Amino acid sequence: MxxxxxxxxxxxxxxxxxxxxxxxxxxxxxxxxxxxxxxxxxxxxxxxxxxxxxxxxxxxxxxxxxxxxxxxxxxxxxxxxxxxxxxxxxxxxxxxxxxxxxxxxxxxxxxxxxxxxxxxxxxxxxxxxxxxxxxxxxxxxxxxxxxxxxxxxxxxxxxxxxxxxxxxxxxxxxxxAAQQSLADANRAAGIASERERLAREIHDTVAQNLAGIVMLTERARNDLADDRPDALDERLTVLEESARAALEESRVLVAAGSAGTTRDSLAGALHRLGERHTRETGTPVTVTAADGTLDRDAQVVLLRVAQEALSNVRAHAASAEVTVTLLHEPDQTVLRIADDGVGFDPAVPTGGHGLRGLRERLALAGGTCVIASTPGSGTTVTATLPTGAPKPAGAAPSLPAGPHAAATATAPVVSR
Structure with a gap:
């Protein structure tokens, strides 16, 4: 036929x-x-x-x-x-x-x-x-x-x-045709996943650094108007450090495809992050942290959690004191950030992306996030990550290194 x-x-x-x-x-x-x-x-x-x-x-x-x-x-x-x-x-x-x-x-x-x-x-x-x-x-x-x-x-x-x-x-x-359609769908999903990863990284690093620079610039302008040269000099020093940190984070994002060795640790990064927050806002941050056995990607996830929590404290809490505690248990690592600020109702939806991105990042790493807060009673953010958790899809390749790199902050100022 x-x-x-x-x-x-x-x-x-x-x-x-x-x-x-x-x-x-x-x-x-x-x-x-x-x-x-x-x-x-x-x-x-x-x-x-x-x-x-x-x-x-x-x-x-x-x-x-x-x-x-x-x-x-x-x-x-x-x-x-x-x-x-x-x-x-x-x-x-x-x-x-x-x-x-x-x-x-x-x-x-x-x-x-x-x-x-x-x-x-x-x-x-x-x-x-x-x-x-x-x-x-x-x-x-x-x-x-x-x-x-x-x-x-x-x-x-x-x-x-x-x-x-x-x-x-x-x-x-x-x-x-089905294989091609599946390949196209996988490619589209990969592109979307990569965009989400980059959005989280920018949200958790460069964007918040820029927000901090804006805040420091406003305070420096006030110091200049009030004729306080000593305070202005300190503001400019911190402003320079923030700009360098933003530049370093940008370079890390550009080179995110090639993970290399790092010279820093999670405990050291948390201590410097607390010091940086204290210098920028005047709110004392007490950090209790020691090095553990987490791999690099898990440490990056917890560092991002701390950055996001402190970013929210600076933007919304109006607190007098903040504590950051890192606990290493046999089967998990717990990071807790607590403030004595104004608090909020976690059940009320907010327009920010910070807390949602924080939960997504922890979920990708196999961890959990619990936010306890009531209006007028402060806020406690508890992040738990299993020891040996799988590599998160959205984590950066390494922790920031150098004397000022740990100052990277997470989300825009309205992150809740």
Whole structure:
């Protein structure tokens, strides 16, 4: 049967063996027509039919394997050849070797192919009767009956194989399409995840440093207006440190794809973070922390928690004192940040992103975050991270190093 699918392989390449078979069969049929026995003195009808069939095949019949209109124009010539050639020279009934395949290869529907196969057999039998007379009736019917039955059986089997092949081809195409769709979805998910990671990193580092710089600049302007040069000098020193910290965090984010060794520890970073907060806000921060066995990525997560909590204290708490405690237990590490400020109601939704990002970061690392607060009674943020927790997807590659790098803060000032 003619393949229904559209393929990128050129038609002449896919059907080249059919073209060769057609040419060889027609050449042999011509030889038989010239030298074979014929009851007629002139054989020009056979020569004419062979010539017309060859020319028509070369012109448009070869396209009938893929184009139904070409097949519809060529197959009537096949029926004419099935009748005329055996009628002129009985041995040219050999031409059925190519006529039957042409029918099955150029027709889409099995029923139509069977009917045309029967028509070729009947016309060939009529042609043989014309050339051989009624004495050859039994042998003619036997030969043509076997030819028709064999052609239908072979054509039906080949058609089923072709249908199965087409079904498998379609399944392969569907599988490839599904794989491509899955790859696109994974790529899109990866892009979205990376954007979320970068958003958290910027939120937890550079953005808060810039917010701190803005706050320090405002205070420096007030010191200048109040003619307090000693306080102004201190403000400018802290402002310079904040700017350097923001620059360092920017470089860390740019190079986040290549994790390297770090010269700092979580305990040291927490101590410097508390000192920095005290210098910037005047609110004393008491840090109780010692080095533990957490890996670098887990330490970065806890450092970000501390930065976010202190950022909220600075922006909202109006507290007089803050405590930061790092506890290493056998199966987990607990970081607790408590202030005695104005507090808030955790059940009331806020417009900030800080606490939500904090919870997401801990969840990615396999940890938990509990925020306890009531209006007027301060706030306590407790982050728990299992020892040996899996590497978080959004963690930076290393802890900030250097004398001022731990001063990185997290979220914009309105982070709750």
């Amino acid at each position: 003619r393949a229904a699918e559209v393929t990128t392989t050129p038609t002449w390449v896919r059907n080249r063996w059919l073209h060769v078979f057609f040419a060889a069969t027609m050449a042999l049929t011509l030889v038989i027509a010239v030298f074979g026995w014929s009851p007629w003195t002139s054989r020009w009808p056979a020569y004419l039919v062979i010539a017309v069939l060859v020319v028509a095949y070369a012109a448009y019949g070869r396209l009938g394997y893929d184009e139904p209109r070409m097949a519809a124009a060529f197959l009537p010539l096949v029926l004419v050849a099935a009748l005329v050639l055996p009628a002129v020279a009985p041995s040219t009934a050999f031409v059925q070797c190519i006529l039957f395949p042409l029918v099955w290869c150029q027709v889409d529907r099995t029923r139509t192919a069977v009917l045309l196969t029967v028509a070729v057999g009947v016309l060939s039998a009529v042609g043989l009767m014309v050339s051989g007379g009624p004495d050859a009736l039994v042998s003619t019917l036997l030969i043509e009956g076997i030819s028709v039955i064999g052609s239908c059986a072979m054509g039906g089997w080949i058609s089923s194989v072709a249908a199965l092949s087409e079904e498998r081809r379609q399944l392969v195409e569907d599988l490839r």
